[in-house]
Amino acid sequence: MNIVVCIKQVPDTTEIRIDPVKNTLIRQGVPSIMNPFDKNALETALQLKDAYGGKVVVISMGPGQARAVLREAISMGADEGYLVTDRAFGGSDTYATSYILSQAIEKLGPFDVILGGKQAIDGDTGQTAPSIAEHLGATRLTYVLDLKVENDKVIARRQVEEGIEVIETSFPVLCTVTKESNKPRYATVSRKLYSMSCDIPELTFADFPDIDTTKIGLKGSPTKVKATFTPKRTATGVTIEGNSPSEMARSLIHKLAEAKVL
């Protein structure tokens, strides 16, 4: 089974703080990590390889430093990593990014299964992976818990709001994976050593002679950022005073009733 996993390097959003004076994001010192959901996608890929054999390829689009997450993926067990990088790809929104990644997948493929996290924790759109499927004309299943192969058919369990769908489909299929899908494995020492020195080839604009230049980068992105701002928080709450918890509780209930909330 040939599997490709799309991985994004993201800032650890739990570490991001807002500068209280300038009201801007403090990015300095914020660690870059592999998008947590992509790690689950990688684990799904590795489990499929363990069960059915084959190869796991990881790709990431981003600047040179994104190699770090490809190396991490290789340390966990991925066979090959490719960095999709070019100035011409910069500023891409989900439409352009998914198009470029679909071109990379076509170039490196064919693949039976394409995997990605259900969303990235920085942009949080959840759109890029299913959009890749659409560019490729592949079947897509989002929020997949697990998948297996039965008589050449893919059987996947998909988490929706109301419960779990059991779905039958065929290859090639793109799946996005959630946190509940699995627990990502740790790197082994030997893989870790290998990942530090292995070759991570680049795929640049020049590697895609047939790419549609109207669909890439800032210019090829239909969404434009008009403005960004940090949310304002102003404390306007009423503090409930009291000498004991029961006094405070009574006071709160009284105030809620007074405000006709209860």
Next chain:
Amino acid sequence: MSFETCKDVWVFIECFQGAPKSVGFELLGQGRKLADGLKQQLCAVVIGKDVDKAVEGAARYGADKVYVVKGDEYENYTADAYGHAFLELVSKYDPNTILVGAMVNGRDLGSKLAVSLHIGLTADCTALSVEAETGNVVWERPAFGGNLYAQILCSETRPQMGTCRPGAFKKPAVNKDNKPMIIEEAIHTPADQIRTRVLEFIKAAEDQGMRLDEADVIVSGGRAMKNAENFAVLQELADVLGGTVGCSRAAVDAGWMPQTRQVGQTGSTVSPKIYFACGISGAVQHVAGMSESGTIVAINKDETAPIFEVADYCIVGDLPESNFQTQAKAGACSRPGLAGMAAG
């Protein structure tokens, strides 16, 4: 699709087994605002096997027109069938703007439409408006876990499209006399074009009572709850108030609560009438999922906790020790009418 001819604001009314989800109706309220701003009509799009409830709801919540695609192949959501039906409608009626709920299936459909139509899609919006001079919708959305908000425009393509978080907007007022024009389109998707098939559906276990997005009262606990047992106390308070229990990511990571109970960026977005944040510090990721609540009560022993910046009522105190909830419960029961309300 051209700028000159495209018209109307469309809202996809997502259903599950014939039951419309509230996000579609919430978006009819926003759709009305955009449609008025653009001086165009508000249209609901209903796709399914059993469509009656959704059509009825679209009328009640103010749609001017309802486009209906009905068929056995639409019993379950599939990107292939729903995508095909929706794209046929778009090519026939040429909408200006499309709003879709940011549900599991809504997000999936959104990406399918965006790529097929070569248009932009702004995901998980929390505020919408129209730029009067250009007719562009201003899509506002959080990013970086709610640390940053961005306003997005799709000024060069039509239709313009966005998904919106459930619970981010209130449902509009009901208009019982609204009689929209119902346009049923006989669009069918051949079986060989539908590449996925739902073999079975396993209903979610009713793990802890009512769904978060449907509760009027949510009592949430965080890291300072210290253990799973203390959540039973929150459950008691929730029961008294006729609500349900939620939690922060810290409580899920600690293994005290299931992920289905998580409120916040990677959990549910909720807007109950009252939200109790007990021992939750108020990281932006959590606040992003509950800041639209009607009234927020925060209980935390750290008086500098950011949760107090969004709370309407603040109580500085240590939770498990003070056993505050039991007291609040006693207080609630002692007020006439409250116990009855809780029972109902």
